[in-house]
Amino acid sequence: MELPAAFLQAMERLLGPEYPVFLQSYQQPPRRGLRRNPLKCGQPQLEAALPFALEPTAFSPLSYAFAAGEEGVGRLPAHHAGLFYVQEPSACSAVTVLDPQPGEKVLDLCAAPGGKSTQIAGLLAGEGLLWSNEIVKSRAQALLSNVERLGVPNAVVSSCHPQRLCQSLQGFFDKVLVDAPCSGEGMFRRDPAAVAQWSPESPAACAQRQRAILDSAALAVREGGVLVYSTCTFSREENEDNVRWFLSAHPEFALLPIEAGFGRPGVGDLPVRRIYPMDGGEGHFVAKFQRVGENVDKVGPFTAYLSRREEGEFQGLFEELFTCHWPGSAARFGDRVVLLPQGLPELSGLGVLRAGVELCHQKGKRWEPSHAVFQAAHKEDCRQSLELPWDAPELLAFLRGEEIPCEGKGYTAVCAGGVPTGFGKASGGRLKNHYPKGLRLLS
Template identity: 40%
Template sequence: MQLPELFEEKMKHLLGTEYEDFLAGYEKERHQALRVNPAKISAEEFLRISPFALQPVPWAKNGFYYGTEDRPGKHPWHESGVYYIQEPSAMSVAELAGVQPGDRVLDLCAAPGGKSTQLAAAMEGKGLLVSNEIHPARAKILASNMERMGVPNALVTNEPPQRLTPHFPSFFDRIVVDAPCSGEGMFRKEEQAVIQWSQDNVGLCAARQQDILEEAAKMLRPGGILVYSTCTFAPEEDEESVVRFLLKHPDFSVKQVEAYEGFAPGREEWVKLTEEEKESVSAERLEEILASVKATFRLWPHKLDGEGHYAAVLEKAGSRDDRKSRERTDRSGGRKSAGKAGGATADAAAWKLYEEFAADALTHCPEGIPMLFGEQLYLLPCLLDLSGLKVLRPGLHLGTVKKNRFEPAHALALALKPEDAKRRVSYGADSREIRAWLSGESLEADGTEGKGWTMVCVDGFPAGWGKLAGGSLKNHYPKGLRKNLES
């Protein structure tokens, strides 16, 4: 592999005698992994039924390496959100966030959604997850992945971080900043990262990371946890980014968390500060900050089975003192969706249509606060003032209300359990039917009784909606998702 000359020189200088091992790492086979979605199946059960050659990723509860011959992205289970294909080192970040069900969590740089879907899994559908992405096209991919994984309690926004801050001051329990970076750790995976690499870009990324961290700091509640990560080796974007942030934020410190085997400590000696920066705090504080860098993590491809990554867990001083605001925003969070539809006539009419659909097609309804946006009906995880924000998904998309008819959303099918649907048909992953279905074909449904909205499953995992009538199952798999999977 042809690495940028300047990058090689820099790494040689940084790593000294370890450099040859580091270079040899580029010759190692690249490890690929998937993360099982516990909302769909337990890891134990997945291991039992999986056709893939799986080995656990040591640092991720539901993470597994798969074999070089395996193609999980071409398997129909992928379309049902049974797993998410994710680079193994990247799985460390959400684990470090220690998210609990019921937390308020922000993933500030979230697309395509690896960390967000992992955070969502830890939240078990409880609490609020805000997944934000600055780039519009990437934000759409993020929204689609959140739907595929059946996440019911997430808002997907498309904003620069500073536009979110006024809406969420001291609001979140946990924030993940998986920062845009120079991507040195992904050279083996993404050729583009090699082509675009320059030392100037490293500097630009480092400056941008400070801007993003500033906004994150304002949105984190006292006592909250901020996980900062990159997929680069550049100390300017790793240890230095953390140190610069800590110099400006006396209320933050590095939290000691347990390292997994193969995780290496951050390197204090690689931090280069200006005299002005060094003098901005007392000598004791400077020493303390620099020493604390050892409790941040470097994931090196030559030391573990994964690509290059860096992660730091930062804690904001203080304790939760936001009971009042929490009561205000969470007041209706647990309300059954069978409640009122926000009061407005259009909302009430839409809600009635949804209820008629639910009475006919569902045995169980998801919970949340119903809200109509144009023709789209959503269930919100809690009430928030989102005015002025670009919101792609304000919560779980229930469906579309058109000309006095309700059409259930694909997202709803993926967020439900199979037993939540009164009518369902299930095809095997190897069947001709499921491949035809995912490519957009309607199916013969001889022997399937009933009429109306029917959940279509693959091996029992919800995959979308069909409409049953006269022995035929009309395809309502979204046009944008249709694909021909190889058999």
């Protein structure tokens, strides 16, 4: 791998005597990893669904490394079912430092493609609220797809400018994550495109953009709340220099020490954390702040719920699909009906793509169940289900969009390892496939 000369010179100045070890790490393959989704499975279930071994990492109890030679991980049925998210191990470090707890309101301000958001969701365990935002609309759609695949029931996904979003939701969140767009130096070993896009001017230009995002993020944190800033780069301009700038520009925040069993201290005397390729990851930086100054939450609640008459209609559909209790909060957005999490703020004007879980969508004059509601369901709550082994030819056929044999009649969850992967409609011994065309396996 040929690295830019200006980058190498900067790293030699930064690392001093450790520079040769850093350079040698680029002769090794990038570390590959995945993160278990606790909303869907425990570790034994995950291991049973995979054809390769997992090695725990220091970055999160949910993070595992696997052999560099494994290919086609994203095509595995367990990936389609949302049991895991493919994620470089050190990328889990920021959320580990954020430490979201069930019941908290958490904002992931720069969330695409969704690795850190879905990690937060797993730790919230379906309680509280996750707001995942991505300013670039196309990337926000990819974010939404991952949030739905992992069965997150309590998320809002939006595509909104950070300044507008944080002004509208001032003081609303217990915790905010800014995993900022950066010069990507920590991606060089695994992504040649990151090397090609880098220039000597990249760190300074990115640092200015990051400061604007941090300015916005500060608005959204409640008094006593936590803000975590992370990058996947090594430059001081984007890391320690931005931390010092933020503390100067925002005296209402204090820098908290990070107690972690990974990485190493930052440059200088700041209690931040750095991760290099020789530390078992690819490259990350994390800093943790707490708002010590006042920030009044004036955010109004969401009120556009279904009327009692409308709710009765869709409750009937829900009870046709599931045996569990009707969640109790739903709304209609155009031709879609969604099941909403509790504690939702006003959504208008914030570029919301989806809130909660899509129950159904309109097709002509009728309402049809949506894939997302089965992705968020548990097998034991499904009124009808078809259980298949992970290596069953019928499961692969289902994921390709084909009809498969199935007894019974009506909407049926297709499960593997006790986990729904999608659904179809059974009739006459066959299951008509409802797996979304854009998600299907290609033969």
